[in-house]
Amino acid sequence: MSTVPAQSPTTPVPMAVIKPWHTRLRERLFGYAIRVILQGLITVWAVTTFTFFLIRLMPGNPVDIKIDQLMQQGIPYEIARNQAMGLFAFNPDEPLPVQYLAYLGNLLRFDLGNSITNPGVRVIDQIAAFLPWTLFSVGSGLLISFALGVTLGTAMAYWRGSVFDNVLTAIASILYGIPDYIIALLLLIVGGVQLRLFQIGELRGAVDPGIAPGLTLEYIGSVLKHALLPVSTYVLASVGGWILTMKSSTIATLGEDYIAVAKARGLPERRILTAYVARNAMLPLVTRLAISIGFVVGGSVIVEELFQYPGLGRSLLRAINSRDYTTMQGIFLVISISVVVSNMLADLMMGWLDPRIRLGKGHRD
Amino acid sequence: MGLDAVASPTGLVIGFVLGLIPLLVGWRYRQWKWGVIGWLVCLFSSFGCGLIGGLPVAVLATSLVISYAFATREDPYTSQASLDEVTFDETWQEYLLRQMAALGHGVRTSARMLARNKVGFIGFAGVMFFVLMSAFGPLFIEYEGEANFSRRQPGASSLFQPPSAEFPLGLDWQGRSVLSHIVYGGRTLILTSIQAGLIATVIAVALGSLAALLGGFVDQAISFLGNFVLTIPQFPLLLVLASLISFNSSLGLALLFAALNWPALMRAVRAQALSLRKRDYVEAAVALDLGLGHVIMREVFPNMVSYIAVNFIFSVRSAMYALVGLVVLGIVPLSEPDWGVMIFMGRQQGALFNPAAASMLLSPIIAIAVFQLSLVLFARSLEEIFNPRLRSGV
Numbered sequence: 001m002s003t004v005p006a007q008s009p010t011t012p013v014p015m016a017v018i019k020p021w022h023t024r025l026r027e028r029l030f031g032y033a034i035r036v037i038l039q040g041l042i043t044v045w046a047v048t049t050f051t052f053f054l055i056r057l058m059p060g061n062p063v064d065i066k067i068d069q070l071m072q073q074g075i076p077y078e079i080a081r082n083q084a085m086g087l088f089a090f091n092p093d094e095p096l097p098v099q100y101l102a103y104l105g106n107l108l109r110f111d112l113g114n115s116i117t118n119p120g121v122r123v124i125d126q127i128a129a130f131l132p133w134t135l136f137s138v139g140s141g142l143l144i145s146f147a148l149g150v151t152l153g154t155a156m157a158y159w160r161g162s163v164f165d166n167v168l169t170a171i172a173s174i175l176y177g178i179p180d181y182i183i184a185l186l187l188l189i190v191g192g193v194q195l196r197l198f199q200i201g202e203l204r205g206a207v208d209p210g211i212a213p214g215l216t217l218e219y220i221g222s223v224l225k226h227a228l229l230p231v232s233t234y235v236l237a238s239v240g241g242w243i244l245t246m247k248s249s250t251i252a253t254l255g256e257d258y259i260a261v262a263k264a265r266g267l268p269e270r271r272i273l274t275a276y277v278a279r280n281a282m283l284p285l286v287t288r289l290a291i292s293i294g295f296v297v298g299g300s301v302i303v304e305e306l307f308q309y310p311g312l313g314r315s316l317l318r319a320i321n322s323r324d325y326t327t328m329q330g331i332f333l334v335i336s337i338s339v340v341v342s343n344m345l346a347d348l349m350m351g352w353l354d355p356r357i358r359l360g361k362g363h364r365d
Numbered sequence: 366m367g368l369d370a371v372a373s374p375t376g377l378v379i380g381f382v383l384g385l386i387p388l389l390v391g392w393r394y395r396q397w398k399w400g401v402i403g404w405l406v407c408l409f410s411s412f413g414c415g416l417i418g419g420l421p422v423a424v425l426a427t428s429l430v431i432s433y434a435f436a437t438r439e440d441p442y443t444s445q446a447s448l449d450e451v452t453f454d455e456t457w458q459e460y461l462l463r464q465m466a467a468l469g470h471g472v473r474t475s476a477r478m479l480a481r482n483k484v485g486f487i488g489f490a491g492v493m494f495f496v497l498m499s500a501f502g503p504l505f506i507e508y509e510g511e512a513n514f515s516r517r518q519p520g521a522s523s524l525f526q527p528p529s530a531e532f533p534l535g536l537d538w539q540g541r542s543v544l545s546h547i548v549y550g551g552r553t554l555i556l557t558s559i560q561a562g563l564i565a566t567v568i569a570v571a572l573g574s575l576a577a578l579l580g581g582f583v584d585q586a587i588s589f590l591g592n593f594v595l596t597i598p599q600f601p602l603l604l605v606l607a608s609l610i611s612f613n614s615s616l617g618l619a620l621l622f623a624a625l626n627w628p629a630l631m632r633a634v635r636a637q638a639l640s641l642r643k644r645d646y647v648e649a650a651v652a653l654d655l656g657l658g659h660v661i662m663r664e665v666f667p668n669m670v671s672y673i674a675v676n677f678i679f680s681v682r683s684a685m686y687a688l689v690g691l692v693v694l695g696i697v698p699l700s701e702p703d704w705g706v707m708i709f710m711g712r713q714q715g716a717l718f719n720p721a722a723a724s725m726l727l728s729p730i731i732a733i734a735v736f737q738l739s740l741v742l743f744a745r746s747l748e749e750i751f752n753p754r755l756r757s758g759v
Contacts, residue, residue, distance in 0.1 A: 043592070043593065043596055046593060047593070047596060047597055050597070051597070051602075051605070054602075054605055054606070054609070055605060057609055058605060058608050058609050059608065059609070173484070173741070173742060173745070174738060176741060177734075177737055177738035177739075177740070177741035177742065178734045178737060178738055179686050179689070179690075179733070179734070179737055181689075181690060181693060182730055182733055182734045182737075185708065185726070185730050186730060186734075188717060189717065189723060189726055189727060189730070192717075193717060193718065193720060193723060194720070194723060200717065200718070295598065301600055301601060301604065301690075301694070302600075302690050302693060302694060305694060313601075316601055316604070317604065317694065320604050320605060320608070320696075328605070331601075332597075332598075332601065335598045335601065336596060336597065336598070339596050339598065340596060343596075
């Protein structure tokens with residue numbers, strides 16, 4: 001036992017063992033990054049595989065659906081089948097594993113294939129056409145409601161018990177409880193039909209037809225006009241949750257010891273509220289924001305369908321109804337990638353905002 | 366018939382039989398008042414909702430009776446009796462009685478707190494309003510399933526009608542009373558959502574506590590599965606799955622919602638169970654080698670009941686959200702009467718642009734909004750009641 005060096009307290013610790021903290025941090029982050037990226041890739045692959053087979057399990061394939069449509073126009077089955085088979089570059093009789101391997105092979109070359117029901121249109125072009133509208137409408141809705149929620153929530157916690165607080169808490173609880181599509185329908189019926197504030201028919205689509213895209217005042221105005229209804233739906237549907245979470249989080253932070261210490265040190269009220277209270281109270285909300293960003297891309301299928309807003313959600317619904325396998329695949333891929341990336345973002349942001357996690361001292365489960 | 370959640374004579378019989386449980390228990394413990402009240406409540410709820418309404422109420426009523434009986438009993442664990450007079454081996458009957466008494470006591474305290482909590486009471490009243498309406502409404506209002514072309518007003522272009530004295534909520538596109546569809550249309554929706562919530566809760570609690578207590582590979586596998594389900598966007602996936610399964614029964618739909626709904630609660634249960642596992646009494650039970658089932662059912666689960674109850678309500682709510690959403694998009698086979706189908710058909714039949722049809726569209730919309738709101742208010746207040754740390758907060 002005498003050979004164990006730790007027995008003698010005078011043995012100096014070799015300096016090389018303890019690396020400076022930034023080196024340790026870099027190594028930790030590097031290993032962490034590789035692990036996280038690998039995990040993300042595996043998840044995306046799993047989701048892709050899962051949806052690939054799931055989609056093909058759905059009753060009816062694109063050819064069947066087209067045959068149905070043609071037969072409803074009075075065309076006999078044989079002719080309808082030949083027409084439908086000729087229309088689409090898709091063979092429903094090809095075995096599944098072959099289709100799957102072909103799909104994966106194309107995916108590795110970043111080729112999402114062509115849409116089945118719109119021959120000649122690449123899936124990636126379809127996504128590029130619809131994705132910006134969803135990103136724009138859902139994204140701005142999310143940011144507006146987050147900003148509103150954080151500001152109002154902090155103010156409500158600060159003036160707790162006042163009329164302002166009570167009224168807003170009631171409103172926030174009500175908004176939090178009502179589903180988004182119900183809000184959308186109410187906007188349409190009350191605002192559009194009963195009060196005639198706007199013409200529902202005119203507000204369909206993303207822009208007025210006949211306006212050339214560009215940085216003109218007319219175009220931007222038209223885009224904003226059309227986005228107004230979906231964006232206000234998203235804001236109304238989610239602002240309640242942000243307000244309530246921020247309020248309770250702020251109240252919890254206000255009770256912390258370091259706030260009392262800051263007050264005792266005589267720091268100005270404004271500085272306590274912004275640098276001490278708001279920053280800490282926002283921690284849980286920021287992670288939630290990052291996670292919600294992932295769900296932006298999935299958009300809101302129902303809301304986009306109700307307003308006939310040409311986003312990714314509505315095109316997913318159409319692809320599902322016409323069994324457009326490749327388009328569905330492409331949209332699911334985009335959605336799952338964005339969810340995985342935003343989860344990583346949430347982790348990173350959490351580490352950036354909360355040093356306890358970054359340095360590995362905090363305990364997270 | 367009695368299984369169906371609608372007022373029926375069979376339900377009355379079931380209620381009569383079920384009500385005997387609290388009555389007999391009340392007789393055994395000389396709690397006459399509470400026994401009779403329990404019997405009446407069982408009769409009433411079974412009459413309204415058959416077995417589905419009767420069984421839980423019978424259990425609750427019995428536990429209430431027992432809790433009153435045990436309020437005066439000397440508890441061997443806390444009484445002044447000397448240690449060697451007390452036996453720590455309780456038979457399963459004693460265990461059952463103690464648990465029932467605890468449940469009844471919990472129900473009594475929560476009910477008292479709920480009555481004091483304004484918001485929670487409003488939510489509870491809202492939920493009960495719709496449940497009672499769906500259960501007892503059919504006794505008073507006849508369902509109109511057939512088109513009524515004779516009700517067309519002279520000169521009107523459609524059968525839609527705004528509310529009138531004869532038809533309080535107006536007429537729909539086939540000239541049928543909207544009120545009858547509102548009264549009859551909530552039942553399937555509420556039942557399916559409750560089923561989905563129950564299944565999701567059971568899956569989540571089972572998997573969550575297994576993951577936390579077994580740890581290791583099981584934990585990792587369950588956590589990965591949960592993360593996987595969370596990564597797939599729920600609603601788009603639901604759109605695909607909904608066309609995959611044929612829905613002859615509401616149970617299929619409920620299973621589907623539950624399959625997508627469990628991971629969030631599972632994570633929470635796992636975290637809770639992990640923190641509970643560190644507590645002394647659980648470690649003691651593990652050290653005594655009392656078996657996994659014992660640890661889960663007797664040590665961990667009772668400490669999470671309130672938490673799980675709140676989450677059950679939330680998952681009922683999200684199942685309802687998804688169900689109505691699917692119906693509004695026309696993905697699920699439609700069957701009347703149903704609030705979601707009313708919205709779908711209203712849009713199909715151009716009710717959106719017809720001022721006379723506003724009531725036909727607004728009625729189901731408001732019904733769904735109020736029901737969802739009531740569920741949320743109720744659940745949030747329960748959360749406050751059970752978790753005093755939140756009470757100062759919201």
